[in-house]
Amino acid sequence: xxxxxxxxxxxxxxxxxxxxxxxxxxxxxxxxxxxxxxxxxxxxxxxxxxxxxxxxxxxxxxxxxxxxxxxxxxxxxxxxxxxxxxxxxxxxxxxxx
Amino acid sequence: xxxxxxxxxxxxxxxxxxxxxxxxxxxxxxxxxxxxxxxxxxxxxxxxxxxxxxxxxxxxxxxxxxxxxxxxxxxxxxxxxxxxxxxxxxxxxxxxxxxxxxxxxxxxxxxxxxxxxxxxxxxxxxxxxxxxxxxxxxxxxxxxxxxxxxxxxxxxxxxxxxxxxxxxxxx
Amino acid sequence: xxxxxxxxxxxxxxxxxxxxxxxxxxxxxxxxxxxxxxxxxxxxxxxxxxxxxxxxxxxxxxxxxxxxxxxxxxxxxxxxxxxxxxxxxxxxxxxxxxxxxxxxxxxxxxxxxxxxxxxxxxxxxxxxxxxxxxxxxxxxxxxxxxxxxxxxxxxxxxxxxxxxxxxxxxxxxxxxxxx
Numbered sequence: 001x002x003x004x005x006x007x008x009x010x011x012x013x014x015x016x017x018x019x020x021x022x023x024x025x026x027x028x029x030x031x032x033x034x035x036x037x038x039x040x041x042x043x044x045x046x047x048x049x050x051x052x053x054x055x056x057x058x059x060x061x062x063x064x065x066x067x068x069x070x071x072x073x074x075x076x077x078x079x080x081x082x083x084x085x086x087x088x089x090x091x092x093x094x095x096x097x
Numbered sequence: 098x099x100x101x102x103x104x105x106x107x108x109x110x111x112x113x114x115x116x117x118x119x120x121x122x123x124x125x126x127x128x129x130x131x132x133x134x135x136x137x138x139x140x141x142x143x144x145x146x147x148x149x150x151x152x153x154x155x156x157x158x159x160x161x162x163x164x165x166x167x168x169x170x171x172x173x174x175x176x177x178x179x180x181x182x183x184x185x186x187x188x189x190x191x192x193x194x195x196x197x198x199x200x201x202x203x204x205x206x207x208x209x210x211x212x213x214x215x216x217x218x219x220x221x222x223x224x225x226x227x228x229x230x231x232x233x234x235x236x237x238x239x240x241x242x243x244x245x246x247x248x249x250x251x252x253x254x255x256x257x258x259x260x261x262x263x264x265x266x267x268x
Numbered sequence: 269x270x271x272x273x274x275x276x277x278x279x280x281x282x283x284x285x286x287x288x289x290x291x292x293x294x295x296x297x298x299x300x301x302x303x304x305x306x307x308x309x310x311x312x313x314x315x316x317x318x319x320x321x322x323x324x325x326x327x328x329x330x331x332x333x334x335x336x337x338x339x340x341x342x343x344x345x346x347x348x349x350x351x352x353x354x355x356x357x358x359x360x361x362x363x364x365x366x367x368x369x370x371x372x373x374x375x376x377x378x379x380x381x382x383x384x385x386x387x388x389x390x391x392x393x394x395x396x397x398x399x400x401x402x403x404x405x406x407x408x409x410x411x412x413x414x415x416x417x418x419x420x421x422x423x424x425x426x427x428x429x430x431x432x433x434x435x436x437x438x439x440x441x442x443x444x445x446x447x
Contacts, residue, residue: 007405016320017306025295073136076170087204087230128401
């Protein structure tokens, strides 16, 4: 087998885990069981669920983004503080020689 | 008199309220690095991050105190498997951006660790911080824009659970 | 109507229905593309759990951004772009937490190929590439994209894509030879 064929073989697409689509739809709809059909008379209620579901997802995503940004912030501050401390220590070492 | 007045107005209009943001992008370096820390936080994203800092955690409380007036925090740190993976000219170009800043510390070590700390002042207030730390296997650049308390910032290290420096720290 | 035209027609209709709020249609879109999105993550992280997590995020983002999608081809490229970026972001975030990779806990799933040991070694070597090169290799050999398409997806100049791919392949060849 040529090198490129080996690469293609190793990188062949894999099936997503069983139930993956259901998990995604559950996250979107916020229901345990996804209804197959939406009766016409419930269309307005369904629309409301979609809107609220979208809002919920938005809040979940906002929380995730906020936590990510916070983690980045703490990393940046840690690194900056560490570099300042190291520099301060170098200066102290030199002045005590 | 009118000319002076106009010039004064122009100076107020054109002088930045805070320090400028540096250009920290170094094309191609990330691909050569074994580890990269890349943080760009400003505007709404920085405010969002600050909003999520907890007031019940001491380190996050201290962080909140520091960042509340900041405009931006930019950090790039590259670690390499071996020495000599980045060009010294990169460091020179970074320093060149800071020619109008005030250099407050320079450390040059025989082992090749070099650190420069710059600040930009507005009156008595520090409104910008830049750190360039160039080690044989690591290059770190920090740029903070906005009013900073350097004392509080350097004291943070102890609060993060990292022991304060005692002796020389070899990695 | 030819088979391809019929297929595209159906794909267009499914997308339109999903954009009008039809959840069945959206679920169909997810099923159509889940393998591609999951595989990008799986080959990037060498972990099914991590890949599943990122893939779910990608489809949630798609749900919110459906109105921006113009046609099925755009949808595929959108998914590739978002999947690539989310994988790289997720990796950087996990480094930010300064957790040792030894603590990550995910066991890679062995690939089913004619030579499972070779494929597994190859997967490990790919997973050890720097993140940008890793993604380029995945887009090139999993998705069979050319440098121009890859360049648009990852937002990197075409020549950089070519040189980084070339470098990545050189590293992979060398690693396979030395074991």
